[in-house]
Amino acid sequence: xxxxIITSGDQNRYNSxxxxxxxxxxxxxxxxxxxxxxxxxxxxxxNPKALDRLREVKGRGSKQAFTVHLPHRADAxxxxxxxxxxxxRLARKAWxxxxxxxxxxxxxxxxxxxxxxxxxxxRDIIHNGKVGLRCPAHVAATELLSEAGVPxxxxxxxxxxxxxxxxxxxxxxxxxGAVEFAFDAGRTRHSAASTVVEIQDDGWTxxxxxxxxxRTIRRMATTExxxxxxxxxxxxxxxxxxxxxxxxxxxxxxxxxxxxxxYVISSAGTIAFGGGTISELSREELAKRNIxxxxxxxxxxxxxxxxxxxxxxxxxxxxRAAVLDMxxxxxxxxxxxxxxxPVADPIGGGPEEYQGCAEHIERAVEARLEEFLDEDLNW
Numbered sequence: 033x034x035x036x037i038i039t040s041g042d043q044n045r046y047n048s049x050x051x052x053x054x055x056x057x058x059x060x061x062x063x064x065x066x067x068x069x070x071x072x073x074x075x076x077x078x079n080p081k082a083l084d085r086l087r088e089v090k091g092r093g094s095k096q097a098f099t100v101h102l103p104h105r106a107d108a109x110x111x112x113x114x115x116x117x118x119x120x121r122l123a124r125k126a127w128x129x130x131x132x133x134x135x136x137x138x139x140x141x142x143x144x145x146x147x148x149x150x151x152x153x154x155r156d157i158i159h160n161g162k163v164g165l166r167c168p169a170h171v172a173a174t175e176l177l178s179e180a181g182v183p184x185x186x187x188x189x190x191x192x193x194x195x196x197x198x199x200x201x202x203x204x205x206x207x208x209g210a211v212e213f214a215f216d217a218g219r220t221r222h223s224a225a226s227t228v229v230e231i232q233d234d235g236w237t238x239x240x241x242x243x244x245x246x247r248t249i250r251r252m253a254t255t256e257x258x259x260x261x262x263x264x265x266x267x268x269x270x271x272x273x274x275x276x277x278x279x280x281x282x283x284x285x286x287x288x289x290x291x292x293x294x295y296v297i298s299s300a301g302t303i304a305f306g307g308g309t310i311s312e313l314s315r316e317e318l319a320k321r322n323i324x325x326x327x328x329x330x331x332x333x334x335x336x337x338x339x340x341x342x343x344x345x346x347x348x349x350x351x352r353a354a355v356l357d358m359x360x361x362x363x364x365x366x367x368x369x370x371x372x373x374p375v376a377d378p379i380g381g382g383p384e385e386y387q388g389c390a391e392h393i394e395r396a397v398e399a400r401l402e403e404f405l406d407e408d409l410n411w
Contacts, residue, residue: 033210035204035208035214037214037318038213038216039215048286052096053176053212053213058074058182062075062085062210064207065172065215067168068129070224072187073187074185075098077149083098086098090187090192091192091402096165097164099185099362100187102167103178105411109144109411110144112143113161116135117293117294119135121252122224122231123167129168130222130242131242132240134165134230135162136161138161166226170216170217189207203335226244227241227242227365228240236253254295256298257295258300259347260346261377262303262347263301263308264304264332265308265310265314268299268301270314270390271396271397272297272298277321300334303332309328310326313394343366344365345366349368370392377389
């Protein structure tokens with residue numbers, strides 16, 4: 033067999049060959065393709081003969097599963113319909129990119145993919161109740177996987193025992209004539225393997241070191257939400273404590289376990305000064321809801337807080353503007369807590385003003401929490 037080479041020099045010819053390669057992949061062909069890490073060799077996971085060929089090319093036994101390669105992040109829901117928040121969080125932050133996630137799939141037959149792949153073949157991708165998922169950040173990979181329109185598994189394009197290839201020529205030293213098509217997209221961006229992380233009930237474990245280091249994974253595994261007002265003594269503490277309490281309730285865990293689950297909720301003020309406390313009337317409003325905020329200490333807004341926070345909820349447009357003055361790139365992460373308008377500052381007012389403020393914040397927090405959970409719990 034002669035391996036057909038696909039390059040992007042002639043766009044019309046490239047598009048034609050891309051469609052041809054994708055059709056062949058659907059029909060059982062093996063295709064060498066680039067990712068941002070290494071070159072891989074792909075097979076149709078729904079085609080038993082293609083999987084046998086892939087094992088033969090790789091020199092891999094039948095007990096070893098291959099990693100599913102996804103054209104788009106949302107396609108993961110076909111394999112893991114109810115992902116743990118941690119898996120969803122890492123996928124949201126790292127995909128497309130050099131991260132492979134191993135997720136538990138207790139009942140493969142209940143997943144959407146079982147409608148496409150016969151039960152006896154599911155073990156080729158969901159082995160011992162686990163599946164490896166990867167969404168590569170390379171246009172050629174995305175195009176091939178999208179055009180193929182079938183579940184695709186892949187492995188590095190080398191024989192067992194040989195190093196993974198970082199360009200097509202290295203791949204074809206092992207696989208020339210053993211695969212139908214090979215994309216030539218030059219050397220891969222990272223020239224290193226993807227990081228493999230296994231998600232567990234109590235956290236995560238790096239199963240293979242790669243492009244993304246442990247420190248970055250740890251940061252990605254945490255979602256930090258910041259509430260912002262002026263002095264961090266009236267409005268934003270109420271928002272912080274209410275969001276934390278409601279989030280814990282929705283997740284079914286104690287408040288003090290939120291950090292262990294990767295959720296950090298804090299608050300700050302645009303002109304806050306250290307040494308103060310929460311305002312007495314704000315503390316009383318939280319106490320009415322059985323929340324003890326007596327330990328709160330105001331903190332100023334900093335560039336580091338902005339950079340760490342995945343979402344920033346401001347009480348007014350002025351507070352939002354203050355964030356953007358410090359970090360313009362945060363524009364897509366800072367929102368009004370109530371998108372219908374500002375939360376009025378109760379400072380200088382009495383119990384009625386603080387009660388109205390707390391009730392306003394409570395309604396806004398409930399709405400934002402629904403929005404947040406929908407994104408954090410689903411692909």
